[in-house]
Amino acid sequence: SEKLEWFKTINIAGKALNEQEINNAIYAGPFLSDAKKHFSKKNCGAYRLGKDLVNGSPDRQDFLKKALSWMADHETRNGKPQTIVGYMAQHQHDHTALPLWTYFQNVLNWAISTFNMKKFKSIMKGLDWAKLYDLYHDKDLDVSSIEKRISELMKDVKDEIQKPQGIIPYVLIGDEHYLDLRVFSDKVKLAVWEKQNHKCALCGKEFDYVLMEGDHITPWRDGGRTTIENCQMLCRECNRRKGSK
Template sequence: MNPQQHCMIYFCSGTDSERLDWFRTINIAGEKLTDQELRNAVYAGPWTADAKRYFSKTGCAAYGLASDYMPAGCSPIRQEYLETAIDWHAQATGLDSIEEYMSKHQHDADAGELWHYFQSVIAWVKATFPTRRKEMKNVKWGELFNQFGTKRLNPTKLEQEVARLMEDEDVEKKSGIYPYVLDGDERHLNIRAFSPNMRREAYEKQKGKCPKCTGENKNKKWELDEMEADHIKPWHEGGKTVGGNCQMLCKDCNRRKSGT
């Protein structure tokens, strides 16, 4: 006689956010569902069904359009294309989260607005940066489109700057070149830091003094760990991360110089 098999059925009520939290709590057996798969269950409806048609099937339209610009390993089947598109469009429309976006659109007849937005993002990327590179897969294109999509840009000049920076050995995060050429924020690039030997050499040459200090600190001798390495000629003006371009500044002076 076959042993009886039992299954446990959960009945979950409450708000959408409460049900989503509950699904996450019980999402422990077998292959765990992704956050977006859980959201799809909570916010099921005509909008979600139509969105999955564009973003969530093998060979779906979004994959064919944007596979060169999505992170390596990003899968439509695991809902990562849909999650990314919603995240970008939520930001564009002033919503705080994917959950808020899906709740707002859950009962819409279709997801045409999201699909048209996603098409606009990718069309803008292709027009603005027509040379495809592997580093483009790790860029948050929707965020850049939201900020710069309506601005007049020069793709030729942008490509020249991108190509130059791709060859710059001081730029450690090559994918950061794309946001950098648009907003000028060097933090995107992870500029190569001065080595400990370079910092020590500059410190000894300066005899522990900060060349930017004035007043009572002008002749103060700082400890090495009280100072930070700085490019004498700024990197964005062509200065390299080499010993001869290194100076040690006290932390206050360095932060005033960098504006942080």
């Protein structure tokens, strides 16, 4: 509508409104008024609790958007598919935003009590804390073992781990994709391909370079490094088969 287009382009300060500010205009009501007390003021409770864990600023509605996003994902994980705007529409006329504020506090208090903020602050900001909370808050975690493992992995940052913010999710979930591990350069792969006479190290068939992939002989999780000595060239089929074991 014409009114919505106007909202998108201007506010009192003359800046373009972001997505959450537009949603606030559409779903104004008692729920939003109460939510803003917790999430949208300069030194609000959400900011004081989560400034080291959540990206953005309260006055541009980043904390409110994150809380709504976490709650929508939480409901979706619990079998009730939800979105930010869906949640705002459903609760627009509620007199309080207490469930939203309580869940946000529970998530961040769990993060703060489970992980050593003094040690790991640099890798804790911007994580999907709600997902980790939902998966693990009722599990009996060995906090000291987790801390030790995180410390070990932080030593591998730059050498092998290219995404330090993935360390905590990796330690809990175990998926190496979180770490964005180093891969072999084309220079290394070409040299190994030539050394192997263009043949796959597993099946022995000959392949063009573009049809082969660099593989760690000893996997990273077993101490293998991304070096030429630890590289073998496999055809795609053998590499997939090896990766699925």
